[in-house]
Amino acid sequence: MDDKVREGNAPSLEDSIGSAIRKLRLRDGLTIAQVAEKADVSRGMLSKIENGHAAAGTDTLARIARALGVSMSMLFSKYDASATEAQHVKKGMGMEVVRRGTKSGHTYHLLAYNQGPVKVFEPFLISMDDDSERYPTFQHPGTEFLYMLEGELEYRCGQQTYLLEPGDSLTFQGEVVHGPERLANFPIRFLSIIIYPRTAD
Template identity: 75%
Template sequence: MENFNETRAPALEESVGAAIRELRLREGLTIAQVSELAGISRGMLSKIETGSTMAGMDTLARIARTLGVAMSALFSKYDATASTAQHVKHGAGMEVVRRGTKSGHTYHLLAYGQGPVKLFEPFLITIEDDSQRYPTFQHPGTEFLYMLEGVIEYRCGQQTYVLEPGDSLSFDGEVPHGPENLVQCPIKFLSIIVYPRNTE
């Protein structure tokens, strides 16, 4: 009865669960962290990941938002017929949680990874005021910043750069970096992280 090219096609629940688990592990997040941010129980998330149960669309949307992907990414292993282009309308970038969120940074993701490997992440980052301490970031790949509004002193390693609208800065993401001083708020800039390709 299960003669589909000698292997059984995975059920939708299994495909969605496997995609969620893969995305979670890729971000280095635990079940506890994702379940708390998504507002669901650890047990429910565990069942979803193993394909034991299928979550409702609202729950899947919250999980996708927590993982910083479009909900369609959760179905990528089940239905691979997706467009190769993404069009995000003005103001429609998905707001996601990142480490700087606790420091008052707002992150809008401007494109959503569709394949099994994250190649790049483009963010629109907004900082409204100077009331919080600034985090330091490190990550794989190369980061490119482009200033849109405001003035910021941005530290990269031992150097500090004053960035004004129209300025850009690119650097190795492994070098500690982050805001040093918010000179003129509000501040808006594009941050595009290009991840290294795995050439194994």
């Protein structure tokens, strides 16, 4: 089956993206080698992405989209259109993304891709295992919720800092300048869920 849908299950995000890439490539009569060269991706990696065996980061997907002459949103269109009621992301399969200001040693995995034209929320699993870089600060619309899973972290929100330990949570308005202040105990893992404001109809 084209999207490798198991009986009764909708295709995963990786399967849908891979299927879209493969169809766009074949539509233009391009080989994996040609697209891989244009996108600066290895042929093996591109093959794994097409077959849903590897999760690609946004930078890689952007290069693939450019190589295919389409917008990156085209790679998600099949997933948006699928009549899924739930998104199931297996352990370690969240899309790795790079948020502006993040440095090496800080890894963000997007755990769900919003379906539809309006971004409602973004859930990230954030891992930090390197204290050698300057910590980023952020500002964005909406409300952010943090939940500490592992390690200890001092987190700044405006003029205050909070020591977050496993089981602790922190909720704040995204417009307030925020970000890690001190990484106290490695390895550090926490959930960050950003809820965006609804736009008026």
